[in-house]
Amino acid sequence: MSPFARSVVVGGSGAVGDMFVGLLRDAGSRTLVVDLVTPAREHDSCLVADVTAPGPELAAVLGRADLVLLAVHEAVALKAVVPVTRLMRPGALLADTLSVKAGMAAELAAHAPGVEHVGLNPMFAPSAGMAGRPVSAVVTKDGPGVAALLRLVENGGGRPVRLSAPEHDRTTAATQALTHAVIVSFGLALARTGMDVRTLTATAPPPHQVLLALLARMLGGSPEVYGEIQWSNPRAASARRALADALRSFASLVGDDSDGVGPDGLDGVFEELHRFMGPELAARQDHCRELFRTIHRTDEEGETDP
Incomplete structure (x- = not known):
């Protein structure tokens, strides 16, 4: 059984987001894609919404999620931190797939220091597949959700490598x-x-x-x-x-x-x-x-x- 009964992947129609959608669903997580457009294959499991300004439907979804993963550009992810973390339930995990980590670490320290968070960065093209490949992991606030997501990456064949944001x-x-x-x-x-x-x-x-x-x-x-x-x-x-x-x-x-x-x-x-x-x-x-x-x-x- 997945440690994340309900997951939300924002930007799940992109290549990186889609890879994590597959990983979560394979583990048994009920995973919803949130994006500005509906991918062709996601008719019944995609919510078209703006994560930087959540409406009532997205707010309800975020409030029920065990994991919210931001697979979007840095400008969008940083702008989403405040509205998303205010809606997440206590104990839920926030994750991102940004290629630069210092900005997210600073934003969380300023606005959501109590939220459990890990930033993942797959060091390969998603089309290459995760098996045997490194995934950088920057843990801003550790906890059981972080450990569970890193285990999920390992079970998917990835090799998590823990680093600080500056590293x-x-x-x-x-x-x-x-x-x-x-x-x-x-x-x-x-x-x-x-x-x-x-x-x-x-x-x-x-x-x-x-x-x-x-x-x-x-x-x-x-x-x-x-x-x-x-x-x-x-x-x-x-x-x-x-x-x-x-x-x-x-x-x-x-x-x-x-x-x-x-x-x-x-x-x-x-x-x-x-x-x-x-x-x-x-x-x-x-x-x-x-x-x-x-x-x-x-x-x-x-x-x-x-």
Whole structure:
């Protein structure tokens, strides 16, 4: 039996919201989708309403819910905190799926410090499925509802990773904003060299093939989503500055003359990066070998050259 007899997923017609609707319903929760439009398949289980200004019907629904999950944009979620938490019954759980957590933590501290709350952030595209994948969990106020929802994520195959709100936003600035900036910048640089991509794919060593694959994957997504990741995280700008500074440092080491790197030009950089990777280095090297085997569909030991 589900720990949440009645659940409300606001924004349940979106990809992330729909994933959690499925998770809750599979666990036996009677789950209502609340959205501004009715999804085609949700005729009998969707309430069209504005969560930032609940009318009588939505107010009654929120008052009966064991879990209210906000799977909406940050501006909507923050505006909804006060009206939603005032309507929720004591002991009910509030959750969100925002990609930035500091704002929600501050809003709850200011207006609803007694409400049990966890912010979830699936670190993958919903279409990839939850099995084996990390779900960041920022607990603002712990309690039995939080524990129950995290168990539900685990039972669905997800891997909850607990972080504080500042830790979450620093981490996603690196794992998402910085990573996407690297990939798009790599693509722009290639495009501006005038190279033919068919020649590149025919001749590229494995590291380049991986970067091309990452670029192709991003191009299959939404520019708006990737853009929001960049501008919504207040720590993303510093991550991009670090990237620009690192590229300038690299350029200063290798120089612009034909002589290239001096005998010790990159020694210090490699030493710094060895220290940064620490005990994770060997495991990541093994991971890379497996990745290269996948690219070449071979059982050989993988590539070691650049």
